[in-house]
Amino acid sequence: MKFLVDAQLPRVLAIFLKQKGFDVIHTLDLPKKNATSDSEIIRLADAENRIVITKDYDFYESKLLRNKPLKLIFILTGNITNPELIQLIDENFEKLIELASKFEIIELDRDSIKAR
Numbered sequence: 001m002k003f004l005v006d007a008q009l010p011r012v013l014a015i016f017l018k019q020k021g022f023d024v025i026h027t028l029d030l031p032k033k034n035a036t037s038d039s040e041i042i043r044l045a046d047a048e049n050r051i052v053i054t055k056d057y058d059f060y061e062s063k064l065l066r067n068k069p070l071k072l073i074f075i076l077t078g079n080i081t082n083p084e085l086i087q088l089i090d091e092n093f094e095k096l097i098e099l100a101s102k103f104e105i106i107e108l109d110r111d112s113i114k115a116r
Helices: 011-019 038-047 057-066 082-091 093-102
Strands: 002-005 023-026 050-054 072-075 105-108 113-115
Touching (some): 038 057, 082 093
Parallel strands (some): 002 023, 072 105
Antiparallel strands (some): 105 113
16 A cells, blocks of 8 residues: 655654555655645656545545545644544554555544445
């Protein structure tokens, strides 16, 4: 499983996922860094079969309207510290990976995970 972590999420999330053994790119790793457009992120993610992880509603809307990106993990926590985010991901990690293998959209908030 491969991931692309969007600019609104910290690089520490990409590092956490790499430590779990996944192939991960953060937008800071791209040539235009966090200035990479959403369309470029979607194109790269889909070309490399990466799941976009984001807090940006534009990606969610794009998925619903245009079915792009192919897979999306949408973080709905609002403001959250980096340690809290990593803890939330870690506590729900197995479920997130299981759902990501079966569904196109996974929504994660502080209290639940939804998939469709």
